[in-house]
Amino acid sequence: MTLLRVRGFDVHKGYLDPGRQAALIESLRPVLKAAPLYSPRVPGGGQMSVRMTSAGQFGWYSDAKGYRYAEAHPSGRVWPAIPAEVLAIWTELTGLERQPECCLLNYYGEGARMGLHQDKDEADFSYPVVSISLGDDGLFRIGNPTRGGKTESLWLSSGDVVVMGGEARLTYHGVDRIRFKSSRLLSKGGRINLTLRVVT
Numbered sequence: 001m002t003l004l005r006v007r008g009f010d011v012h013k014g015y016l017d018p019g020r021q022a023a024l025i026e027s028l029r030p031v032l033k034a035a036p037l038y039s040p041r042v043p044g045g046g047q048m049s050v051r052m053t054s055a056g057q058f059g060w061y062s063d064a065k066g067y068r069y070a071e072a073h074p075s076g077r078v079w080p081a082i083p084a085e086v087l088a089i090w091t092e093l094t095g096l097e098r099q100p101e102c103c104l105l106n107y108y109g110e111g112a113r114m115g116l117h118q119d120k121d122e123a124d125f126s127y128p129v130v131s132i133s134l135g136d137d138g139l140f141r142i143g144n145p146t147r148g149g150k151t152e153s154l155w156l157s158s159g160d161v162v163v164m165g166g167e168a169r170l171t172y173h174g175v176d177r178i179r180f181k182s183s184r185l186l187s188k189g190g191r192i193n194l195t196l197r198v199v200t
Contacts, residue, residue: 134159
C-alpha cells in the first residue's frame with residue numbers, strides 16, 4: 001500500500017487486497033437487490049452516464065429539480081443499510097466515531113464518466129468524504145476549490161481508497177474515463193465507486 005497526497009487528497013493506493021475487494025462486492029449484492037441501479041436525470045433534462053444507488057439513512061439523488069439527499073429510492077423503498085465491510089474502511093481511515101449516513105454507489109459502464117463537481121450537499125464540511133474504487137481503472141481528475149485553472153489526473157485502480165478532507169473537501173474532482181475490462185473483479189466489466197458521506 002502506498003499513500004500519495006495530491007492537492008490535499010490522500011490517495012491510498014492498493015489499500016484493499018483482492019480478498020477484501022471480493023468480500024466488498026459480495027456485501028453489495030443485497031444492497032443492489034434492495035435498491036437497484038438507476039440512471040439519474042440532471043437539471044436541464046439530461047441524463048448521467050453513470051448509474052447509481054445508495055445505502056444508509058440517506059441516498060444522494062438527482063432529477064430535473066436539482067441535486068439533494070432523499071430518504072427513499074426512486075421506487076419508494078427506504079435505502080438498505082450500509083454494509084459493515086464498507087463502514088470498517090471509514091473507521092480505519094478516518095478514526096471518527098461518527099459513522100457516514102450515506103454510501104453512494106456509482107457504476108461506470110463502458111464510456112461512462114463524471115464531470116468535475118464539488119460534493120457540497122452535506123450540512124457539515126468538516127467531515128471527509130471517503131471514496132472506494134472497485135473494478136476497472138478510472139482516470140481521476142482533481143481541480144481546484146473554484147472552477148477553472150490547471151488540473152491533475154491519476155489512475156485509480158481496484159482497491160484504491162481516496163480520503164477527501166480538510167483543504168480538499170470542496171475541491172472540484174471527476175472521472176474522465178475508465179479502462180473498460182481492465183479488471184477481472186466484475187465479471188461483466190465496469191467500475192464501482194463507493195463514496196461515504198456524513199450528511200446532517
